[in-house]
Amino acid sequence: MRTLLWVVGVVAGALVLLGLLLEAVRWLVIIGAVTLAVVIVLAVIKGRQAIRHSAGQR
Incomplete structure (x- = not known):
């Protein structure tokens, strides 16, 4: 009985x-x-900023 309770x-x-x-x-x-x-959204935002920044330097 005691073993059954343990099990x-x-x-x-x-x-x-x-x-x-x-x-x-x-x-x-x-x-x-x-x-x-969140990481995907931040990557898209950073990517757009980089494209805008590089287009402005040309």
Whole structure:
């Protein structure tokens, strides 16, 4: 009986940790996607500024 309680406790703990890990992974994916979008927008803005700057020097 005692072993069964240990097994159930360990399995329950593993499921809780797995749930927390999956939740953390979901948030990391969301944060990564937002960061990627910001980097793309900044690259486009910097690229346009560089084109404008080089066109003005000619």
